[in-house]
Amino acid sequence: MTADLDRNVVLRGERELVERAGPLLAAAREEFACAAADLRTWALPGAREEIVAERHRRAPGLRARKLYSPLALADEESERLLVELADRGAQVRICRTPLPQETILVDGRAAVLAGPVERGVRTFTVVRSPDVVRGVRALYRAAWESAVDLAAYRRARPPMPDEEGRRVLGMLAAGLTDEAAARRLGVSLRTYRRRVAALMTLLGADSRFQAGLRAQQLGLVPAQTSASHRSGPKTS
Amino acid sequence: MTADLDRNVVLRGERELVERAGPLLAAAREEFACAAADLRTWALPGAREEIVAERHRRAPGLRARKLYSPLALADEESERLLVELADRGAQVRICRTPLPQETILVDGRAAVLAGPVERGVRTFTVVRSPDVVRGVRALYRAAWESAVDLAAYRRARPPMPDEEGRRVLGMLAAGLTDEAAARRLGVSLRTYRRRVAALMTLLGADSRFQAGLRAQQLGLVPAQTSASHRSGPKTS
DNA sequence: GAGCGGATGGCAGCTTGCTGCCATTTCACC
DNA sequence: GGTGAAATGGCAGCAAGCTGCCATCCGCTC
Numbered sequence A, B: 001m002t003a004d005l006d007r008n009v010v011l012r013g014e015r016e017l018v019e020r021a022g023p024l025l026a027a028a029r030e031e032f033a034c035a036a037a038d039l040r041t042w043a044l045p046g047a048r049e050e051i052v053a054e055r056h057r058r059a060p061g062l063r064a065r066k067l068y069s070p071l072a073l074a075d076e077e078s079e080r081l082l083v084e085l086a087d088r089g090a091q092v093r094i095c096r097t098p099l100p101q102e103t104i105l106v107d108g109r110a111a112v113l114a115g116p117v118e119r120g121v122r123t124f125t126v127v128r129s130p131d132v133v134r135g136v137r138a139l140y141r142a143a144w145e146s147a148v149d150l151a152a153y154r155r156a157r158p159p160m161p162d163e164e165g166r167r168v169l170g171m172l173a174a175g176l177t178d179e180a181a182a183r184r185l186g187v188s189l190r191t192y193r194r195r196v197a198a199l200m201t202l203l204g205a206d207s208r209f210q211a212g213l214r215a216q217q218l219g220l221v222p223a224q225t226s227a228s229h230r231s232g233p234k235t236s
Numbered sequence C: 001g002a003g004c005g006g007a008t009g010g011c012a013g014c015t016t017g018c019t020g021c022c023a024t025t026t027c028a029c030c
Numbered sequence D: 001g002g003t004g005a006a007a008t009g010g011c012a013g014c015a016a017g018c019t020g021c022c023a024t025c026c027g028c029t030c
Helices: A013-026 A048-058 A076-087 A130-145 A150-155 A163-173 A178-185 A189-203 A208-217 A223-227 B013-026 B048-058 B076-087 B130-146 B150-155 B163-173 B178-185 B189-203 B208-217 B223-227
Strands: A009-012 A032-036 A065-068 A091-094 A103-106 A110-118 A121-127 B009-012 B032-036 B065-068 B091-094 B103-106 B110-118 B121-127
Touching: A009 A013, A013 A048, A013 A103, A013 A110, A013 A121, A032 A130, A065 A076, A065 A130, A076 A091, A076 A150, A091 A150, A103 A130, A110 A130, A110 B130, A121 A130, A121 B130, A130 B110, A130 B121, A130 B130, A163 A178, A163 A189, A163 A208, A163 B208, A178 A189, A189 A208, A208 B163, A208 B208, B009 B013, B013 B048, B013 B103, B013 B110, B013 B121, B032 B130, B065 B076, B065 B130, B076 B091, B076 B150, B091 B150, B103 B130, B110 B130, B121 B130, B163 B178, B163 B189, B163 B208, B178 B189, B189 B208
Parallel strands: A032 A065, A065 A091, B032 B065, B065 B091
Antiparallel strands: A009 A121, A032 A103, A103 A110, A110 A121, B009 B121, B032 B103, B103 B110, B110 B121
């Protein structure tokens, strides 16, 4: 890599990434952090073990930070690998909101940004300008802080209501009485209440207030619905 | 600016920003977007009017996007200026979560990142590498999407419960009955219910579920409390 | 068609939530 | 101390929420 920090280096394909950025990735001493949608990004084919081993040799106490989207847990094999990573000492977090940018950060002095796949080739840009690296780190940190630890994520994997449950959520979010909601949905009051009870169990809530907290926290209610409230607080 | 897109350009101070990046900012044809904590960043002293006028001349229909943190509304003068900006056609949004990076985006081909103030001088880095610009744009878009339109933000300025109200929120979040909560707070049931009713009015909610949604949405409940639920859904 | 399991709906009984009313207490001000 | 406004607490009456029980219906399988 050139000595000019303000010149970004564009790498084409995984092979070039390994060859030219491999040493950079292996040389991390204080910080190694990556963000990826799934395990395919930053797979570093053919060189991964080497780079990881080298990094461990140089910085034995360094704990890598790995930020993934829920897609990384889409299949059991990927999930097993993530658990393994965490078991080996990496800090693994799941970011519920979509990751806007797949990134690697090294020691606060370099960032690697993954571009999209075009004609089967993916480009990666190595950036070392201090302000740009600082900016990318700030954005990474924001995502990291809002992410959930892998273990906690797996333990509290968001419950997913079925179609019926989602309809009930809509009625609850609208602030209707059970009777009005049941009429709206074309079911009896008893049935509606059964569904509310099932939803409460699903959300692990003891009260409707608590259920509302949980539903919003888990993003189970469309943004418009949760924003619809009366015109505002009265001035008291 | 050099013809080499992969060379980032570091500008020292506002004056250099105006002189060397001014033409870039004035030349925006399809996109002009900025993110700032408050109105001081990107003030472009002495040249603002000119740059804005030039941009209007070249791209009469271009609507600038301006993303600010709630700090931008901290005083009435700033608020007035923001309203004026919006009245003149800019899209102004308020991002409730802290802005990790103050940025300007021009036409999807350039980004300007603001560094911190050091020894009274602030540096700005102009970036044109396509992948980096793309990455910064993605991050900007994420923040933009989660931000609230200025008018909506002002209309729905988050209500702030007083100390009593926050205590009531804690009890509600814990899922207690009113009787148990009142006992806990050392007030009568009637008084507790009065406070719950006041909180519901403040939140503009018709039901406790709706109040829970709103409270969580507005970030009025500490993260630990809202995360505390029973061990999980039973497997049915 | 018969049988079975699950879902639905009506009803009853109970608990919890909501609010008006009134007496009393508290607090701030003169 | 006196006064007035606001807050508190007890009570009653009512609405809303919760769940068990049982009869009936529905969908699926043989």
